[in-house]
Amino acid sequence: MTFLESMKLRYTTKKYDAATKIDNEKIEELKEILHLTPSSINSQPWKFVIVSDDELKAKLANASMFNKEKINQSSHLVVLSAINDVSVFEKQIQENLPQGAVDYYNKLIKPLGEEHAKNWMARQVYISLGVLLSAAANMGIDSTPMEGIEPDKYAEILGLNGYEPLVAVALGIRDAEDFNQPELKPKSRVKKDLVLEVR
Numbered sequence: 001m002t003f004l005e006s007m008k009l010r011y012t013t014k015k016y017d018a019a020t021k022i023d024n025e026k027i028e029e030l031k032e033i034l035h036l037t038p039s040s041i042n043s044q045p046w047k048f049v050i051v052s053d054d055e056l057k058a059k060l061a062n063a064s065m066f067n068k069e070k071i072n073q074s075s076h077l078v079v080l081s082a083i084n085d086v087s088v089f090e091k092q093i094q095e096n097l098p099q100g101a102v103d104y105y106n107k108l109i110k111p112l113g114e115e116h117a118k119n120w121m122a123r124q125v126y127i128s129l130g131v132l133l134s135a136a137a138n139m140g141i142d143s144t145p146m147e148g149i150e151p152d153k154y155a156e157i158l159g160l161n162g163y164e165p166l167v168a169v170a171l172g173i174r175d176a177e178d179f180n181q182p183e184l185k186p187k188s189r190v191k192k193d194l195v196l197e198v199r
């Protein structure tokens with residue numbers, strides 16, 4: 001299957017087959033893929049928590065508003081968080097990145113203030129969301145990206161200090177009758193010429 005074909009087939013899954021779990025091998029592959037996500041200055045200001053334990057997943061589902069049922073039915077839930085404590089980030093880059101990258105941060109990001117730095121870190125996390133959704137599609141895994149979560153409760157449940165959960169992704173295999181699949185509900189996008197230009 002081409003990449004374009006897999007993007008046409010991927011969709012936001014609304015109903016999962018609760019009986020089907022994703023193989024550990026595929027989860028290991030997704031871990032590698034997430035780990036390889038690119039980011040500005042290779043900053044990697046994130047934490048990815050992959051939840052397979054049903055009890056823990058149910059606790060998170062209870063803090064996920066209208067997304068509760070799909071999370072409970074899904075096989076795994078990936079929680080994508082950004083570092084939200086600038087001192088945690090500065091320590092991480094000091095210990096892991098070359099001086100040139102640290103200098104870039106100190107000269108171009110830090111002087112713009114803490115809010116700017118946090119926004120910048122959150123933007124990096126969304127790159128991993130795109131990578132994860134595309135990879136899952138390519139691997140034949142169904143997925144649901146979700147901002148409809150309660151970040152504070154997620155952080156408490158997962159014991160994440162210094163990180164802010166931004167978005168979660170349910171993974172699994174669709175229920176055969178899921179109304180949202182492209183075969184039943186054609187994909188909807190604005191017209192190409194509104195959002196795409198070649199100059």
Ligand SMILES: Cc1cc2nc3c(=O)[nH]c(=O)nc-3n(C[C@H](O)[C@H](O)[C@H](O)COP(=O)(O)O)c2cc1C
Pocket residue numbers: 010011012013067144145146147148149167187
């Ligand atoms: C960042 C982000 C957050 C989203 N949050 C939710 C959500 O909380 N619950 C949900 O059912 N869908 C959510 N969606 C799914 C979008 O509504 C969906 O991607 C969009 O309508 C396009 O449809 P498609 O993914 O089926 O192609 C989210 C998507 C993204 C990218």
